[in-house]
Structures are given as C-alpha cells and as structure tokens.
Amino acid sequence: MSRITSTDDTARVASDERQTEAAALDDGPINILIVDDEPKNLVVLESILSIPAYRLVRAESAEQALLALLVDEFALLILDIRMPGVTGIELARIIKERKKTSQVPIIFLTAYYNEDQQVLAGYDAGAVDYLQKPVNPHILRSKVAVFAELHRMQRELGRANQALHELNDTLEQRVAERTQHIRLLLGEVNHRSKNMLSVVSAIAQQMRAENQQEFVRHFSQRIQALAASHDLLARSEWKSIAILDLVRAQLGHFQELMDRRISLNGPSLNLSVSAAQCIGMVVNELATNAVKHGALSNQDGRVEIAWRVDRGAPDENFTISWVEHDGPPVVTPAHRGFGSTVIKSMAELSLDGAVELDFAQSGLTWRLACPTTRILSAKDAR
DSSP: OOOOOOHHHHHHHHHHHHHHHHHHHHHOOEEEEEEOSOHHHHHHHHHHSOSTTEEEEEESSHHHHHHHHHHSOOSEEEEESOOSSSOHHHHHHHHHHSTTTTTOOEEEEESOTTOHHHHHHHHHHTOSEEEESSOOHHHHHHHHHHHHHHHHHHHHHHHHHHHHHHHHHHHHHHHHHHHHHHHHHHHHHHHHHHHHHHHHHHHHHHOOOSSHHHHHHHHHHHHHHHHHHHHHHHHTTSSOEEHHHHHHHHTGGGGGGBTTTEEEEOOOOEEOHHHHHHHHHHHHHHHHHHHHTSGGGSSSOEEEEEEEEEOSSSSOEEEEEEEEESOSOOOOOSSOOHHHIIIIIIHHHHHTOEEEEEEETTEEEEEEEEEHHHHBOTTTOO
16 A cells, blocks of 8 residues: 655655754664565665664564674664564564563564454564555655654663663762761761860869959950850861961950060961960960050050971970060969969970960060970971
C-alpha cells in the first residue's frame, strides 16, 4: 500500500531530519540496524536513510543482526519479516527476550501486508509498526525520524538522570561534611566556653575587695578585658591576633593618649589564641594600675610598650615590656593582689616564661620573656 505525500508532510519530514542532524553534531550519529537477506533491499534502505545523523548498520541474517546488537546500542531495528532460516518474527522474539535489547523498537518490512495473521504475529513478537514493500521513502524517513528523536531524548534524559544522581550524591556528601563541621564547631564552642568560664571563675575567686561595689567594678573591668580579646579572636575565627591590634583594643579607652603618652613599638606579629588572652589581661591590669597609681595618673607620665623576637639565639625568645616614665613616685605594694597574680604568676605559668617586675622610683617596669613557640601563632613561630 502506498500514499501520496503532501507538501506539508515533506516539509515536516525534512524539519525532523534537520533537527536530528543538528542533535547528532553534539551527540554523535544514531545507530539504526537494517536487516534483510536481499542485499539490493539493504542498498535501497541505505539510499533512503543516508544522512549524517544516522549510522546505518546492515545485516543479511539473524546471526549477523544478533552480533550487531551485542556490540552497539541501536535506536531502531528495520527488519524484513521473511528471511530464510530464522524468520523476522522469530528474530524479533529473541530480541525482546533479551534484557539489553528488549526496548529496541522494531519496524517490520513485508510484501504481504494484507495477510492479517502474519501482521498479528509480528505485533505479538514486539513490532511497533509495519511498512509494505516497495517502501515509500517519505513514510520511512518520517517514521525513522520520530524514533531517532525519541532515542535522542532518551539519551538526554539518561544524562540528566545521571547528572541529577551525581548532584544528589554531591549534596549528600556536602550535607554530611557540613553536619560534621557543625558538630566540630559546637564541640569547639563548648570547649572554649568552659575555658572562658574557668578563667572568669578564677578571677572571681582570687579577687579581694572591701565592699561589693568595689568588687563589681574591678570584676567588670577584667571581664571587659577578656571580652575585648574575645571579640578579636572571634573576628579572626579563633586563629590568631595581631599583637598591635590586641594592645590597642585593651587600651581603647586611652585613645587620646595613643602615640602621645603611650607609644607602641615592635614588629608585626600574630599571637596564638591562648597567648592573646593572657597578654590581653596583663596589658589591661598594667593600664589599670597606671591610671590609679602610675604614669597615667598625672598629666606628664608616659608609657612605652615594646616587643621583639630574638631569632639569633639557639632557643628563639619573645620579649614584651611595659615601661613607665615621669609618673608619681612608685611605691612597692604592701601585699600581692589579683593584679600582681595576673601580671606575674599567671603570665609565667601560661606562657612558660619569666617576668621581671621592677617598682623603681622612676616608674614601673614589667618585662616578659618566653619561648616564641608558647606565644606566637604557628605561622610566626618559625
């Protein structure tokens, strides 16, 4: 049976073929298996379907067809229904029984389309369509273009599913990593909170005051010193603090005296987390004492804060000093309070160092020397 194709049909087929050809440029040609025991029939099919979008594979027997199906993936099988030996219907049944090839569409070619029993047997074997010989080229191209486009879309869907699967795996991995990171952060926060509470508890227990108001005032000052260091550490993600930033933060309420009566001298260095907390409290205690009794209690006194690293020695040392000048006469304290504990005992124990504390008439001098490994960040302690 044949039919006359309209101009619209011809244009639609040509459009489908152009679309398939364009897709083939990106995905490669689509495999189509043509099976017929007559070579001349294969030549006719090749001439009709010869476009770059298709890769035509020919087979002249069922055995050759099965071998081709083992090697390549096919979008369509065009199969002659009457072949010697294994017939087209028998071959179709074999193909449909195999998992790898069960989904390959099959178009039967027959010269006996009017034999209803044969047509039904073909459909029962897995055929999706019949074409009568001699083949109408327009109909064949149109049907092949549809199956080729379906195959191309299936390949795109497969790639999209694979990409989605990989994305899902990536997201699951990232969620697991982020969850583990959050657990680690919570553990770190818990650890740091306990350390901070221990420091606060130690401050409270060792402080002495004549009345509650004095205790609250002194206690608040020391907590504020801890908070200033804590803020800097938080901004640096608890990695390290530049010593200059730390000292300036602890002396923030003396901003008008900076670079006039308070001088800071030393190289650019980064302190470790534990060292920053210790040095921050020491600087705050020294500043508090200077305002009450020392160089910052009058109009003329000066404070020199300096630090350095002695890298020439076998064991590299870090030194920081606080030296007061032109203040009122210094009086050695009659007893050691919490402030003295902070600037000497705590500093020595925390940093494995030695503190020199001199209450000379000319002004208080405080000097700390310790190994660089105990005070500098890993980046600077080299």
